[in-house]
Amino acid sequence: MNLYAPSYYKRFKCIADRCKNSCCIDWEIDVDEKTYEKYLSVGGYLKENIAESDGCRYFELKNGRCPHLLENGLCRIIIDYGEDYIADICRDHPRFYNCISERREVGLGLVCEEAARIIIGDDELFSLEKIGECDDEPIDCDFDALPERDNIISLILESDKTLPVKIKMLENKYSINVNIHSMNEWLGILTELEILDKKWEEILNSATVSERKHDCCELYPNLERILVYFVYRHVSASSSYLNLRAKLGFSILSVKILVYLIERAQECNVENLIGLARIYSSEIEYSEENTDALIYEFESELAE
Numbered sequence: 001m002n003l004y005a006p007s008y009y010k011r012f013k014c015i016a017d018r019c020k021n022s023c024c025i026d027w028e029i030d031v032d033e034k035t036y037e038k039y040l041s042v043g044g045y046l047k048e049n050i051a052e053s054d055g056c057r058y059f060e061l062k063n064g065r066c067p068h069l070l071e072n073g074l075c076r077i078i079i080d081y082g083e084d085y086i087a088d089i090c091r092d093h094p095r096f097y098n099c100i101s102e103r104r105e106v107g108l109g110l111v112c113e114e115a116a117r118i119i120i121g122d123d124e125l126f127s128l129e130k131i132g133e134c135d136d137e138p139i140d141c142d143f144d145a146l147p148e149r150d151n152i153i154s155l156i157l158e159s160d161k162t163l164p165v166k167i168k169m170l171e172n173k174y175s176i177n178v179n180i181h182s183m184n185e186w187l188g189i190l191t192e193l194e195i196l197d198k199k200w201e202e203i204l205n206s207a208t209v210s211e212r213k214h215d216c217c218e219l220y221p222n223l224e225r226i227l228v229y230f231v232y233r234h235v236s237a238s239s240s241y242l243n244l245r246a247k248l249g250f251s252i253l254s255v256k257i258l259v260y261l262i263e264r265a266q267e268c269n270v271e272n273l274i275g276l277a278r279i280y281s282s283e284i285e286y287s288e289e290n291t292d293a294l295i296y297e298f299e300s301e302l303a304e
């Protein structure tokens with residue numbers, strides 16, 4: 001199968017010790033079977049600090065940090081043994097994959113601050129390119145979301161309309177109603193979901209009681225890139241036309257939430273938008289339960 005990625009994909013490189021929100025902190029890091037075997041054969045510290053639960057092995061965090069993360073922010077496994085010795089998940093993060101009938105697509109997740117900088121700050125127009133091939137077998141899909149996904153992305157990339165106009169066009173074309181809840185009700189729903197970082201709760205609580213301080217139209221090009229990201233990541237893997245519309249609703253809602261938050265933030269600039277998008281992704285996208293709960297809000301409305 002052919003493997004496709006956004007054109008910015010190849011520019012990503014983990015910034016390691018310069019990362020302020022390292023994925024080696026507060027995240028459970030799985031150790032896959034092949035890596036585990038390797039660690040057993042090498043021995044030493046590599047076979048320590050590995051716990052097992054429900055048949056899955058993972059590094060036991062120490063004070064919330066991966067036991068191999070050094071104080072200087074570097075990984076001691078990479079330093080001592082090289083990149084071939086890190087677990088699959090460490091090598092893969094922040095990439096995500098979608099298998100769609102005869103092709104596989106890969107992208108970078110907004111959860112990683114460096115990936116978020118590339119996705120949101122990229123000047124290049126979004127496009128996909130073939131980056132290689134993979135051994136996966138084609139999957140039989142009842143529904144092919146790609147033609148509609150590509151139409152949606154083309155509409156977002158049109159240069160002669162503003163972001164609010166494009167969003168309105170998408171809402172009308174796909175009969176999506178983000179106003180099933182007011183923005184404060186949506187924020188209330190977010191606070192009831194599983195929360196990983198107290199900072200997220202503070203952002204939501206503060207936005208609920210804050211007045212709008214800024215107009216974010218200067219950030220429309222960056223917000224458009226975020227909308228394309230959500231569509232590329234979520235709409236591509238839709239299982240039916242209704243599911244596609246619900247996932248598009250989730251994508252639009254995600255951007256509207258970010259607009260609402262940045263307009264109430266102390267400063268309305270790209271760096272702050274990147275920070276908000278990163279934490280939103282971490283809290284919502286990287287919890288399947290939370291993402292599903294929001295998509296379900298649209299699915300149940302559309303099914304009526």
Ligand code: SF4
Pocket residue numbers: 013014015016019020021022023024093094111112113114115
């Ligand atoms: S979050 Fe991204 S940049 Fe930071 S350590 Fe992880 S992969 Fe590297």
